[in-house]
Structure formats: C-alpha cells, structure tokens
Amino acid sequence: MADGRLTILYRGPLASCNYGCEYCPFAKRRETDAERAEDEAALTRFVGWCLAAARPLRVFFTPWGEALTQRRYQRALAALSKAEHVEKVAVQTNLSASLDWVGEARASRLGVWATYHPGWTSLDRFVAQCERLLGWGVSFSVGVVGLLEHKAALEALRARLPPSVYVWVNAARQDSAQYTHDDVRFFESVDPLFRWNLTPHPSRGLACRAGEDVVSVDGDGTVRRCHFIPTVLGNLYTAEFEQVLRPRACTNESCRCHIGYVHLEHLELRRVFGSGLLERVPESGSQPPART
Ligand code: SF4
Ligand code: SF4
Structure with a gap:
C-alpha cells in the first residue's frame, strides 16, 4: 500500500431484496427480525471500525441482496461519506429506494453502482432516480445484465440519460455463449468497455492488488483477498490484520467480475476508472486498452 489507502468491499449477512429477478437467489426474500438484528449489529461494528480507522479508506458495499431499502x-x-479519511463510499443497488438520505450525506464522496432491472421498475422511475443523483452531483454508473431480451430496454435507457452517464453491460452468463457478432457490437455500442466483461480474464499466477490494498470483509470481520x-x-x-496485506498472485484460473478483475495489474483498468473505480465510472477522457 504505497499510499496507505485501503479499499474494503463489505458484504454482510443481508440477503434480502424487494425485486424478484428470476435468476437471483435473493429475489423477493424478506429478512426475519433475527436476520435484521444480526445484519445491523455487523454493520454497526464495521462502520464504527471504518470511522475510527487511521488511514485513508474507500468503502464499497456489495451486498448479496438490496441494502439501500434499509434505513440502516x-x-x-x-x-x-462525512468522515474526512473516507475518500469514497460506494454501493451496488437496484436504485429502487427513496434517495432522500443523500441529503444527509456528503454527495461528493458517494458512489452508486445502479443496476436497471426492466420488469421490476419502469424506465421513468429509474431515470427519475438517476436525475436525482445527477442533481446532487453523485458519481454513479448504471447498467443492465446483457440478456438478449434486455436489448430494447437498454437502448431506451441509454437514450434517456445524458452522454456523461456511463452505461455498462454485464455479459449474461446464460446468454453470452450465444451472443452473435451483432449482439456483441450492439452491447459495445452502448458500453465501450463491454468486451472487458464478455469473457473471463485468465488470472492464475498473475499479480492482483486484491489482498494488498483492497480486501473483502464479511459481517464477522473475516478478511479475504476478494469475494472469489x-x-x-x-x-x-484484530490488531494483526494489517500484517496480512501484501502483494500476491491470483490463485484462481480466471476472474470474470468487474469488482475483481479491475485489480489485476496487467489489465491497467485502475487507470481507466481512476477515482470512479468502485462505482464503475471511467475517468472522462481515459482511453481503455484494446481488447478483442
Ligand atoms: S435486484 Fe439484484 S439482489 Fe434483487 S433480485 Fe434482482 S439481482 Fe437479486
Ligand atoms: S484476479 Fe480476481 S479472483 Fe484473482 S485475486 Fe484478483 S479479484 Fe480475486
């Protein structure tokens, strides 16, 4: 950690969601009182640790389900967002919940990774939420899972947002093997970085910053180098936790999620995303490395 900054991807016990995407194990799952209490206790402890930390932090909430519907x-x-040493606090969300809470936050330190789920919200409603984020000056990206049936919705979403808003497409695992050349060209016309997500990145033995200046933390405080x-x-x-942070090569065959492969050194994607790395917002004017 040359600059002393640590990035933490937090994923607590929360595993509930108000949406019902058919491919998702957390769809329409409500938390019990006991689950809520467990998640709240873990979150409170984690936030307390972050607020007391003596180093620059970036914090990224990557819940199993939908977290922003919960007031906690x-x-x-x-x-x-209001802590001086927290440079960015970002969250993955379906953007369905009220955004009034942003008024309580320091908007310039927030990052939002918003997934549009056609069928579970209307385009008008989703775009209205994006417009609120734009009004506050929150750094955010939006995107869809690249199911073939989402093409029309994706096109409509792109048309409704200003060009400054980056719209990403995640290759759908169930569809990606069937993408034709034209499908790839279509998705790429919306997301110029689509090819970076299309196929897994071979990673075994290659240097990755996960475990060095970025780690994954669960509700018990268990630290892993990444979610994968x-x-x-x-x-x-524990007091010894910092001693585990060091450079390592990846031990998996490949890495296919943005939240992981952006830390592979040779891909140089940290340069492309810069300060928008967590919420997936490329630096304006940055040139992505070519990928065929
Ligand atoms: S919005 Fe996300 S967490 Fe909720 S059901 Fe859909 S994919 Fe799952
Ligand atoms: S390349 Fe992916 S799987 Fe490997 S250590 Fe990095 S984030 Fe983890």
Whole structure:
C-alpha cells in the first residue's frame, strides 16, 4: 500500500431484496427480525471500525441482496461519506429506494453502482432516480445484465440519460455463449468497455492488488483477498490484520467480475476508472486498452 489507502468491499449477512429477478437467489426474500438484528449489529461494528480507522479508506458495499431499502444502510453511507479519511463510499443497488438520505450525506464522496432491472421498475422511475443523483452531483454508473431480451430496454435507457452517464453491460452468463457478432457490437455500442466483461480474464499466477490494498470483509470481520477466493487472510477486528496485506498472485484460473478483475495489474483498468473505480465510472477522457 504505497499510499496507505485501503479499499474494503463489505458484504454482510443481508440477503434480502424487494425485486424478484428470476435468476437471483435473493429475489423477493424478506429478512426475519433475527436476520435484521444480526445484519445491523455487523454493520454497526464495521462502520464504527471504518470511522475510527487511521488511514485513508474507500468503502464499497456489495451486498448479496438490496441494502439501500434499509434505513440502516442509508445511515451508514451518510455517516461514512462525512468522515474526512473516507475518500469514497460506494454501493451496488437496484436504485429502487427513496434517495432522500443523500441529503444527509456528503454527495461528493458517494458512489452508486445502479443496476436497471426492466420488469421490476419502469424506465421513468429509474431515470427519475438517476436525475436525482445527477442533481446532487453523485458519481454513479448504471447498467443492465446483457440478456438478449434486455436489448430494447437498454437502448431506451441509454437514450434517456445524458452522454456523461456511463452505461455498462454485464455479459449474461446464460446468454453470452450465444451472443452473435451483432449482439456483441450492439452491447459495445452502448458500453465501450463491454468486451472487458464478455469473457473471463485468465488470472492464475498473475499479480492482483486484491489482498494488498483492497480486501473483502464479511459481517464477522473475516478478511479475504476478494469475494472469489475463500481463503481467509485474517480478521479486520484484530490488531494483526494489517500484517496480512501484501502483494500476491491470483490463485484462481480466471476472474470474470468487474469488482475483481479491475485489480489485476496487467489489465491497467485502475487507470481507466481512476477515482470512479468502485462505482464503475471511467475517468472522462481515459482511453481503455484494446481488447478483442
Ligand atoms: S435486484 Fe439484484 S439482489 Fe434483487 S433480485 Fe434482482 S439481482 Fe437479486
Ligand atoms: S484476479 Fe480476481 S479472483 Fe484473482 S485475486 Fe484478483 S479479484 Fe480475486
């Protein structure tokens, strides 16, 4: 960690969602009182640790389900955004919940990665939420899962947002093997970085910053280098935790999620995304490396 900055991807126990996407295990799942209490206790402890940390932090909430429908997560983001040493606090969300809480936060430190789920919200409603974020000056990206049936909705979304808003497309695992050349060209016409997501990046033995200046933390404080390698490095709430942070080569065959492969050194994607790395917003004017 040359600059002392640590990025934490937090994923607590929360596994509920108000939407019902058919491919998702958390669809239409409500939390029980006991689950809510467990998640709240874990979140409170994590936020407390972050607020007391003595180094620059970037915090990224990557929940299993939808977190922003819960007031406790809205409060957590607002509190972290106001801490001087927290450079960015970002969240993955379906953007369905009220955004009034942004008024309690420091908008310039927020990052929002918003997924548009056609069928679970209207385009008007989703765009209205984006317009609120634009009004506050929040850094955000929007995108869709690249199902072939989403093409029309994606085109309509792109048309409704200003060009300054980056619209990404995640290759759909179930459809990507069937994409034709024209499908790829279509998705690429919306998301110029689509090819970076289209196929997994071979990663075994290659240098990745995960485990060095970015880590994954769960509700118990268990630290792993990323969400995709289960090996435990340590625990955030122990004094020894920092000693586990060091450069490592990836031990998986490949890496296929944006939140992982952006940390592979040779891809140089940190340069492309710059300060918008967590919420997936490319730096304006940055030139992505070519990928065929
Ligand atoms: S919005 Fe996200 S978490 Fe909720 S059901 Fe859809 S994919 Fe799952
Ligand atoms: S390349 Fe992906 S799987 Fe490998 S360590 Fe980095 S984030 Fe984890």
